[in-house]
Amino acid sequence: MLIERTWKRWVYFYIPLTVFVVGTLFPFYWMLITAIRPDAELYRSWRAATNTPFWTLQPTLEHFRDLMAKTTFPQWLWNTFFIAVASTAISLFCGLLAGYALARLRFPMAGALGTSIFVTYLVPPTLLFIPLANIIRTFQLGDTPWALILTYPTFLIPFCTWLLMGYFKTIPKELEECARIDGATRFGAMLRIIFPIAVPGILSAGIFAFTLSWNEFIYALVFLSSPEKKTVPVGVVSELIRGDIYFWGQLMAGALLGSIPVALVYSFFVEYYVTGLTGSVKG
Amino acid sequence: MAQVMMKDLNKKYDEVHAVKDVNLHIRDKEFIVLVGPSGCGKSTTLRMVAGLEEITAGEITIGDRVVNDLPPKDRDIAMVFQNYALYPHMTVYDNMAFGLKMRKFPKVEIQKRVQDAAEILGIQELLKRKPRQLSGGQRQRVAVGRAIVRHPQVFLFDEPLSNLDAKLRVQMRVELKRLHERLETTAIYVTHDQVEAMTLGDRVVVMKDGWIQQVGEPLELYGKPANKFVAGFIGSPAMNFVDVKVADANGALWAETQGLRVKVPPIHTSRLVPYKGQQVTLGVRPEDLQLASGSDPSEYVFDAVVDVVEPLGSEILLDLRAGNSTIVARVEPTVRLKVHEKTRLALTPDRAHFFDLKTELAI
Numbered sequence: 001m002l003i004e005r006t007w008k009r010w011v012y013f014y015i016p017l018t019v020f021v022v023g024t025l026f027p028f029y030w031m032l033i034t035a036i037r038p039d040a041e042l043y044r045s046w047r048a049a050t051n052t053p054f055w056t057l058q059p060t061l062e063h064f065r066d067l068m069a070k071t072t073f074p075q076w077l078w079n080t081f082f083i084a085v086a087s088t089a090i091s092l093f094c095g096l097l098a099g100y101a102l103a104r105l106r107f108p109m110a111g112a113l114g115t116s117i118f119v120t121y122l123v124p125p126t127l128l129f130i131p132l133a134n135i136i137r138t139f140q141l142g143d144t145p146w147a148l149i150l151t152y153p154t155f156l157i158p159f160c161t162w163l164l165m166g167y168f169k170t171i172p173k174e175l176e177e178c179a180r181i182d183g184a185t186r187f188g189a190m191l192r193i194i195f196p197i198a199v200p201g202i203l204s205a206g207i208f209a210f211t212l213s214w215n216e217f218i219y220a221l222v223f224l225s226s227p228e229k230k231t232v233p234v235g236v237v238s239e240l241i242r243g244d245i246y247f248w249g250q251l252m253a254g255a256l257l258g259s260i261p262v263a264l265v266y267s268f269f270v271e272y273y274v275t276g277l278t279g280s281v282k283g
Numbered sequence: 284m285a286q287v288m289m290k291d292l293n294k295k296y297d298e299v300h301a302v303k304d305v306n307l308h309i310r311d312k313e314f315i316v317l318v319g320p321s322g323c324g325k326s327t328t329l330r331m332v333a334g335l336e337e338i339t340a341g342e343i344t345i346g347d348r349v350v351n352d353l354p355p356k357d358r359d360i361a362m363v364f365q366n367y368a369l370y371p372h373m374t375v376y377d378n379m380a381f382g383l384k385m386r387k388f389p390k391v392e393i394q395k396r397v398q399d400a401a402e403i404l405g406i407q408e409l410l411k412r413k414p415r416q417l418s419g420g421q422r423q424r425v426a427v428g429r430a431i432v433r434h435p436q437v438f439l440f441d442e443p444l445s446n447l448d449a450k451l452r453v454q455m456r457v458e459l460k461r462l463h464e465r466l467e468t469t470a471i472y473v474t475h476d477q478v479e480a481m482t483l484g485d486r487v488v489v490m491k492d493g494w495i496q497q498v499g500e501p502l503e504l505y506g507k508p509a510n511k512f513v514a515g516f517i518g519s520p521a522m523n524f525v526d527v528k529v530a531d532a533n534g535a536l537w538a539e540t541q542g543l544r545v546k547v548p549p550i551h552t553s554r555l556v557p558y559k560g561q562q563v564t565l566g567v568r569p570e571d572l573q574l575a576s577g578s579d580p581s582e583y584v585f586d587a588v589v590d591v592v593e594p595l596g597s598e599i600l601l602d603l604r605a606g607n608s609t610i611v612a613r614v615e616p617t618v619r620l621k622v623h624e625k626t627r628l629a630l631t632p633d634r635a636h637f638f639d640l641k642t643e644l645a646i
Binding site: 172174175177178179180181182183184185188193196197 | 333334335354355356358360361362364365366368370371372381382385386429433
């Protein structure tokens with residue numbers, strides 16, 4: 001009986017989980033290995049006698065040095081960070097107020113408004129970038145960070161609004177009613193009672209928005225053209241692939257450095273993130 | 284401390300007319316209970332007093348101020364909610380101090396008031412805890428404490444005991460009553476539990492479908508219900524209702540239906556004369572029926588068959604059948620009767636009630 005159970009645990013739990021974890025992490029491992037592999041190893045024949053595709057015996061930081069010295073990578077990193085933080089801040093601010101209003105206030109067309117906000121989220125960026133490019137040109141924002149800071153909210157605000165609206169709905173409305181009787185205005189009750197309770201929801205919306213804008217590719221590709229103004233995902237691809245030549249080492253070094261901030265953000269807030277997506281306080 | 288007046292109060296949602304022409308004068312220091320089945324408008328009425336619902340028509344006055352257009356925070360009221368509504372991110376102390384802080388009380392005063400309230404409620408040692416570390420009863424105490432530190436003009440209670448288990452509910456009920464006697468503040472209390480209503484209220488307001496059915500002291504509601512709904516709602520087990528025909532025989536009025544025939548008690552005779560030959564509803568409370576003994580006047584005695592016996596210890600509830608009617612009687616615990624056994628019941632004549640069949644009003 002006991003033996004059978006252990007056996008089942010392995011088949012249904014440990015083995016599938018291991019396959020999943022290895023499968024998910026392998027690209028990251030590949031990225032790391034390629035980033036520290038010397039060029040001589042990278043570009044030798046696959047059939048060479050000394051070929052060791054899954055590890056390297058002469059790790060080097062040469063690609064990182066090249067990345068820093070020969071490209072404007074630090075500048076890309078800063079651009080990406082600035083754009084991600086600014087657009088996340090704008091989207092969170094709007095999402096908080098809109099989410100609260102949709103969850104709590106009774107006003108005509110509230111349901112229709114909520115749905116239409118959601119529908120805008122469903123319009124694919126691959127279509128939306130054409131009219132947006134027109135707008136960006138009209139306002140002469142092309143090739144500036146503001147082109148992205150102001151367009152990312154087109155998909156971040158609907159996302160934040162819906163996530164936060166769902167979260168606010170799980171907070172009993174008696175809490176703020178009580179606060180309003182206790183002497184707070186509606187806005188005061190929102191700031192002092194609802195927002196502190198909604199911290200997990202706000203954090204997960206923020207993390208998600210940050211990640212989405214950090215990784216965003218198509219708008220960044222279309223709206224930015226000068227090499228020093230690019231973001232990491234676009235810069236790495238457009239500057240390190242020249243024609244049909246791939247600078248694999250620097251590419252992977254850039255990708256690695258670019259994914260570290262996101263990984264850090266997630267690992268710090270993972271608990272909030274989980275509660276943020278699964279529900280709120282009890283009692 | 285203030286009186287509360289409701290004048291022609293109405294609340295309409297899009298489709299639903301939740302509160303209809305409510306007129307109520309709640310006296311200073313009175314403990315008034317709004318009771319009724321769910322959807323009767325009692326909570327909506329309370330929330331209009333609190334300012335959480337807009338008033339469709341009518342007027343609410345607290346003290347001498349018309350509060351229709353005042354936001355909740357300026358009405359000088361405190362409210363206790365069914366789910367306690369404690370702020371989960373604050374300690375018990377901060378929960379209780381919140382209202383005072385919002386009103387910019389000096390720190391010393393806040394401390395003193397919170398300590399006093401905590402002492403009254405016996406929660407001094409909980410002040411540093413967070414709400415999630417408290418049991419249901421403790422949470423309810425904190426919620427009450429948060430209301431009393433403010434020394435408001437009116438307390439509003441929205442089914443505050445419904446989330447507690449039965450035993451704790453009885454205990455908190457007594458504490459609330461004691462607290463009200465001590466604080467002498469006007470209180471409006473909403474509940475669907477008629478026992479709570481009867482035990483707590485100085486006066487009780489029975490509501491149904493948005494209308495006030497009757498306002499009165501608990502025993503007045505019990506003894507002289509204004510209509511069939513109040514008669515059936517107040518009291519447990521509920522009053523027995525039997526549709527009977529008023530008949531004239533031997534110079535007296537009789538209430539009769541198949542298998543049941545009793546004389547109309549003298550106190551009701553004059554009022555029932557216009558109903559001669561018509562159907563009315565006879566209402567008798569379970570405790571106003573006894574097993575007949577030889578001394579009972581035979582005109583108030585009828586036959587019945589036992590259906591179910593429910594021994595409760597201090598009393599026995601008998602479900603009986605008399606003709607086509609099902610009747611519950613509350614009898615002494617010493618009675619030994621078995622299912623299907625035949626017996627004779629006697630009703631206490633001056634405690635019988637008659638209701639108009641159509642209007643359901645008491646005759």
